[in-house]
Amino acid sequence: EVQLLESGGGLVQPGGSLRLSCAASGFTFSNYAINWVRQAPGKGLEWVSAISGGGISTYYADSVKGRFTISRDNSKNTVYLKMNSLRAEDTAVYYCAKDKVPTAIGDAFDIWGQGTMVTVSS
Amino acid sequence: EIVMTQSPATLSVSPGERATLSCRASQSVSSNLAWYQQKLGQAPRLLIYDASIRATGIPARFSGSGSGTEFTLTISSLQSEDFAVYYCQHYNNWPAFGGGTKVEIK
Numbered sequence: 001e002v003q004l005l006e007s008g009g010g011l012v013q014p015g016g017s018l019r020l021s022c023a024a025s026g027f028t029f030s031n032y033a034i035n036w037v038r039q040a041p042g043k044g045l046e047w048v049s050a051i052s053g054g055g056i057s058t059y060y061a062d063s064v065k066g067r068f069t070i071s072r073d074n075s076k077n078t079v080y081l082k083m084n085s086l087r088a089e090d091t092a093v094y095y096c097a098k099d100k101v102p103t104a105i106g107d108a109f110d111i112w113g114q115g116t117m118v119t120v121s122s
Numbered sequence: 123e124i125v126m127t128q129s130p131a132t133l134s135v136s137p138g139e140r141a142t143l144s145c146r147a148s149q150s151v152s153s154n155l156a157w158y159q160q161k162l163g164q165a166p167r168l169l170i171y172d173a174s175i176r177a178t179g180i181p182a183r184f185s186g187s188g189s190g191t192e193f194t195l196t197i198s199s200l201q202s203e204d205f206a207v208y209y210c211q212h213y214n215n216w217p218a219f220g221g222g223t224k225v226e227i228k
Contacts, residue, residue, distance in 0.1 A: 035217070037166075045158075045166065045209055045219040059216060062123075095165055106213045108156035108171035110178075115165055 002026035002111050004034075004096050009116030012086055020081040020116060022096030027111075030054065030074040031102040035109060036081050038092035038118075048094070051079060052105050059105070064090075086120045093117050124148050126210055128220035134228040135200050143223045145193040145210035154214040157186055157195045160222075161206045169208075170195065200225070 008020040022034060036048040049070040050059045058070050069082040079096060094116050097109035125148040135141045145155070153173040158166035168177040170186035173193060183198040197204055205227055210220040 037219075044222045045160075045211075047211075047217040047219065050217075061216070097166075100168070100171060106154075106215065106217070108168055108177075108211070108213060109158075109166075110168050110171075112165040112167070 002098075004098060004111055004113035006094065006096055006113040006116040009094065009118045011119045011121065013122050014087060014120055016086050016120070017082070017084045018086065018118060020083070020094055020096075020118070022079040022081075022113060024077045024079070024098070027098070028102070029077040033099040033105040033107070034072065034079040035097045035099070036070065036079075037095045037097055037109070037112075038090075039095070039115075040089075040092045043092075046092075049081060050099075050105060053103060057105060083118070086118075088120050091118060091120050123216075124151060124212055124214065124218055126212055126218050126220035128208075128210055128223050130223060131221070132224045132226060134226050136228045137202060138199050139228075141197040141200055141204075141225055143195040143197075143208055143225070145188075145195070145220050147191045147193075147212055150190045151212040151214035153189050154212055155186075155188070155193050156211045156213065157184075158209045158211065159204075159206045160209065166209065197225075 035050040051070045072079045098111040099107040100110035101107045155173045157170040160166040174186045
């Protein structure tokens with residue numbers, strides 16, 4: 001079964017850091033770009049970041065550029081999102097999601113994880 | 123930056139009726155458009171990609187149309203499990219989602 005499983009969320013103070021993980025199974029991980037999408041409480045979906053299958057290319061929304069870093073370890077079938085200088089407005093459920101088409105980046109997201117909650121508060 | 127606008131924000135429909143949801147892009151996204159369904163407390167689920175192709179396992183009552191800047195998701199006969207929030211997303215460049223349409227029971 002194709003699956004993504006996020007972990008690493010929690011409560012952090014403003015200005016703090018957190019690293020999220022997205023563990024994949026059931027598909028050839030290194031062939032697919034992986035994205036992070038977040039959803040603030042009661043709000044819509046916001047694309048955050050993406051990384052190509054080989055990890056060479058990375059992309060960020062303007063709202064997180066310079067503060068968040070996406071990376072991947074294809075030997076562990078895992079993508080990471082390191083979040084620094086966290087703000088109250090970063091509070092959200094963070095989902096990882098897989099591109100539908102292999103090798104390309106910039107596609108529909110066919111598989112989503114269940115999400116992990118990040119709360120930034122003092 | 124391409125901005126996606128969905129309308130209406132809320133759609134009240136009776137079971138068995140047809141629902142038509144709209145999505146507009148601020149500039150052309152060709153057919154690089156997807157629709158997702160999200161139920162409360164769950165992750166989004168891909169319904170439609172490339173504007174009109176149903177994803178695996180999606181019932182035929184869901185259909186997508188449009189290209190360029192105007193897109194439509196139609197649910198031909200609403201079932202109880204279809205009451206949810208629906209999002210459009212372009213992937214022409216950096217992905218962006220619309221604000222969502224909540225389909226509620228009338």
